[in-house]
Amino acid sequence: MGKVRDWMNNNSAVVTVAAVVLLLVALSAIIWQNSGSNRGGGRIENIYFYDMGSGQLFSGKASGIPPITAESGGEGVRAYVYGCGDCSETNRYIAYLEKNTPEAKAAMEKMQNPDANNPEGQAPEEYDPMITQGVLVRAVEGGQWVPMYSEMGQKITGALEGKCAAGTRLVPCLPGR
Numbered sequence: 740m741g742k743v744r745d746w747m748n749n750n751s752a753v754v755t756v757a758a759v760v761l762l763l764v765a766l767s768a769i770i771w772q773n774s775g776s777n778r779g780g781g782r783i784e785n786i787y788f789y790d791m792g793s794g795q796l797f798s799g800k801a802s803g804i805p806p807i808t809a810e811s812g813g814e815g816v817r818a819y820v821y822g823c824g825d826c827s828e829t830n831r832y833i834a835y836l837e838k839n840t841p842e843a844k845a846a847m848e849k850m851q852n853p854d855a856n857n858p859e860g861q862a863p864e865e866y867d868p869m870i871t872q873g874v875l876v877r878a879v880e881g882g883q884w885v886p887m888y889s890e891m892g893q894k895i896t897g898a899l900e901g902k903c904a905a906g907t908r909l910v911p912c913l914p915g916r
Contacts, residue, residue: 823903843873
């Protein structure tokens, strides 16, 4: 394990590029899934959001691009919820929160809702880098919103290790599952 960590420390640029590529692939999959291209039975309909005013989780459409309007009328941000073994209320926790800058949100909405010049409803050919540059994350306990793809953002999103007892599997949780 020490050799791997040393290699990662000595090759931080390679590790960063690899992490960004993986995150871009994941983001592309989310956008593809939410765009309606995936009509299979495994489509995610609802995800968790977090009401910044009340501190409560609530369910919202997976197509919602945070920030959204929370049930209280305040700001709602995406909540990444995980469970140790299962998603029962006693086993789950909020790993981190996510929202977008206004520019990133506009770029994502443009991808989800192509303009009238594109009646086929196909996603734009060009990828807007603002989509990934404007994704912000924060720990649920508080702190500053930071770019997801920054070093601090990677620490926040990577803090899942060690949350569950040895031998217990970490599982992503969705409303109603």
